[in-house]
Amino acid sequence: xxxxxAALTEYLTIRRALGFGLREVAGCLRNFIAFxxxxxxxxxxxxxxxxxxxxxxxxxxxTWAWRLGMVRRFAAWHSAMEPRTEVPPAxxxxxxxxxxxxxxxxxxxIEKLLREAARLASPRGLRAHTYTTLFGLLAVSGxxxxxxxxxxxxxxDLGHGxxxxxxxxxxxxxxxxxxxxxxxxxxxxxxxxDRILSKSTQAFFVSERGIRITDCMARYTFARLSQQLGLRVxxxxxxxxxxxxxxxxxxxxxxxxxxxxxxxDVERELPKLAxxxxxxxINETYWYLEAVPELLQLATDRLLKNxxxxxx
Numbered sequence: 001x002x003x004x005x006a007a008l009t010e011y012l013t014i015r016r017a018l019g020f021g022l023r024e025v026a027g028c029l030r031n032f033i034a035f036x037x038x039x040x041x042x043x044x045x046x047x048x049x050x051x052x053x054x055x056x057x058x059x060x061x062x063t064w065a066w067r068l069g070m071v072r073r074f075a076a077w078h079s080a081m082e083p084r085t086e087v088p089p090a091x092x093x094x095x096x097x098x099x100x101x102x103x104x105x106x107x108x109x110i111e112k113l114l115r116e117a118a119r120l121a122s123p124r125g126l127r128a129h130t131y132t133t134l135f136g137l138l139a140v141s142g143x144x145x146x147x148x149x150x151x152x153x154x155x156x157d158l159g160h161g162x163x164x165x166x167x168x169x170x171x172x173x174x175x176x177x178x179x180x181x182x183x184x185x186x187x188x189x190x191x192x193x194d195r196i197l198s199k200s201t202q203a204f205f206v207s208e209r210g211i212r213i214t215d216c217m218a219r220y221t222f223a224r225l226s227q228q229l230g231l232r233v234x235x236x237x238x239x240x241x242x243x244x245x246x247x248x249x250x251x252x253x254x255x256x257x258x259x260x261x262x263x264x265d266v267e268r269e270l271p272k273l274a275x276x277x278x279x280x281x282i283n284e285t286y287w288y289l290e291a292v293p294e295l296l297q298l299a300t301d302r303l304l305k306n307x308x309x310x311x312x
Contacts, residue, residue: 032074061093113226
C-alpha cells in the first residue's frame with residue numbers, strides 16, 4: 001500500500017468514527033489517489049487536483065467544485081503529515097449551489113415506469129418484483145431512496161402498516177405510516193421474495209443474490225428504465241433528466257396541492273408533512289411552494305382570497 005493509500009484509509013477511518021458515512025466520498029477519493037499514482041505523483045498538488053476534479057469535461061460546474069472540495073479537505077488534513085502537500089485554495093472552482101427544480105411525475109409516467117420495471121428480466125424472477133415494489137413505495141411514501149434501501153425486515157410492520165426509518169440523512173429516526181394498498185403491495189413482495197430465495201437476509205429489499213440493494217444499483221436501474229421510456233436523455237452513463245429522488249418531490253408537491261384544493265389551512269398542516277418527510281427544518285418543506293409553479297399559483301390565489309400579506 002502506498003503512502004497516499006494509507007493516508008486516505010486513516011482519513012476515512014477518522015471521519016467515519018465522527019459519524020460521517022462517506023460512501024460516495026470514499027470512492028471518489030480512491031479514484032483521485034489512483035489518478036495521482038497514474039501520474040507518478042507521490043504527493044498532492046493543486047494542478048493535479050484541479051485536473052482530476054474537472055473530469056469529465058462535460059460534467060456540471062457544481063460537480064467539479066464538489067470533487068475539488070473533497071480533495072481540498074483531504075489535502076488539508078494530509079498536509080500535517082506530508083509538508084509537500086498543496087492545499088487547493090478555497091473558491092478555485094467557484095460555484096454557487098442552486099437547488100434543482102423538481103420534476104413532478106405525472107400518474108401516467110409513474111405507471112409507465114412501473115410497467116417497464118415489471119418487465120425486467122432476471123434468472124430467478126426476483127428483480128422485477130424488487131424494483132417495481134421499491135419504485136412504487138418511493139412514489140407513494142416520499143421516502144428518501146437510501147431510507148427505503150436501508151429498511152430491514154424488522155423495520156417493516158405490515159400488521160400495523162408502519163415503516164421505521166432508523167438510518168436517516170440527519171440521524172433522526174421516525175415512523176412512516178403507509179396506506180393499506182401499500183401494505184398489500186409490500187405483503188405481495190415479501191411472499192414472492194421469500195418464495196424465490198431459500199436463504200433469508202436482514203434486508204427488506206434484496207437482489208437476486210439475496211443481498212441488500214445498493215443505492216448505485218437502484219439509481220442505475222432507474223436511469224436505464226427512464227432512458228427507455230424517454231424520460232431521460234440516452235447516454236453511456238445515467239444521462240440527464242428526472243431523478244429517482246424526484247419521487248420524493250412528487251409526493252410532497254401532490255400532498256400540498258391536495259391540501260390547497262381541499263381548502264385546508266396549509267400553514268397549519270405543513271409541520272405534519274415536514275415530520276413525515278423527515279425534514280430537519282420546515283423551510284425545507286416551504287421550498288416546494290416556490291419550486292412547483294402550480295403550488296406557487298395556489299398559494300398566491302389563497303393569499304389574495306384571504307387578503308393577507310403573510311406567508312401562505
